[in-house]
Amino acid sequence: MMKQVVIATKNRGKAKDFEAIFKPLHYEVVTMLDIASDMEIEETGTTFEENAILKAEALSQALGKLVIADDSGLAIDALGGEPGVFSARYAGDHDDEANIQKVLEKMQGIPDEERTARFVCAIAISGPNIETRTFLGACEGRILHKKRGTNGFGYDPIFYVPELGRTMAELTPEEKGAISHRGNAIRKLTEELPNVLK
Numbered sequence: 367m368m369k370q371v372v373i374a375t376k377n378r379g380k381a382k383d384f385e386a387i388f389k390p391l392h393y394e395v396v397t398m399l400d401i402a403s404d405m406e407i408e409e410t411g412t413t414f415e416e417n418a419i420l421k422a423e424a425l426s427q428a429l430g431k432l433v434i435a436d437d438s439g440l441a442i443d444a445l446g447g448e449p450g451v452f453s454a455r456y457a458g459d460h461d462d463e464a465n466i467q468k469v470l471e472k473m474q475g476i477p478d479e480e481r482t483a484r485f486v487c488a489i490a491i492s493g494p495n496i497e498t499r500t501f502l503g504a505c506e507g508r509i510l511h512k513k514r515g516t517n518g519f520g521y522d523p524i525f526y527v528p529e530l531g532r533t534m535a536e537l538t539p540e541e542k543g544a545i546s547h548r549g550n551a552i553r554k555l556t557e558e559l560p561n562v563l564k
């Protein structure tokens with residue numbers, strides 16, 4: 367049987383990102399969409415770390431298993447760090463298209479050199495016999511004036527990665543995982559895993 371990793375998420379786009387990162391490590395990704403779709407975990411924290419811990423601990427306690435959670439979002443310098451922890455709810459409830467349009471509207475007239483932003487990801491790991499730990503990853507980029515690309519999810523079509531000359535939505539899942547906030551946070555977690563699990 368393939369080893370499984372349980373992720374406390376209901377976001378299909380995130381699940382695909384995790385699959386691109388964990389498949390080469392020979393792990394099958396299982397999410398709340400598969401095993402706990404009725405469970406609602408309120409994200410009441412004020413930081414990505416707090417919300418990641420809330421999600422990891424809630425699902426871990428419900429299942430009695432080791433669980434990883436991801437709380438993430440987009441921080442735009444010209445908007446004082448918005449949408450930040452409110453990224454999923456910026457223009458309402460989990461509507462990627464509406465969220466993108468709200469960002470583009472708020473950034474009308476802001477010149478290219480002031481459109482700097484970063485994706486941030488907090489990964490939390492929690493389990494019956496371990497102390498909960500968090501790992502942060504970030505990815506620097508710029509907000510475009512309109513969408514480019516159809517891969518990925520969320521704000522990917524308006525997030526331009528200067529080093530690659532493409533938006534996140536123009537990358538394959540594997541290319542995204544190699545440079546993304548999520549990939550960077552997971553790499554920190556996997557480096558520390560022997561210490562986390564001891």
Ligand SMILES: O=c1nc[nH]c2c1ncn2[C@H]1C[C@H](O)[C@@H](COP(=O)(O)OP(=O)(O)OP(=O)(O)O)O1
Binds near residue numbers: 437518519
């Ligand atoms: O790689 C990414 N590419 C594009 N957009 C992204 C990314 N990573 C986070 N984001 C945006 C999408 C969502 O609007 C918010 C995450 O909110 P967040 O609460 O962590 O996730 P969620 O509610 O969609 O799923 P869940 O809480 O079940 O894991 O930031």
Ligand SMILES: [Mg+2]
Binds near residue numbers: 409
């Ligand atoms: Mg959420």
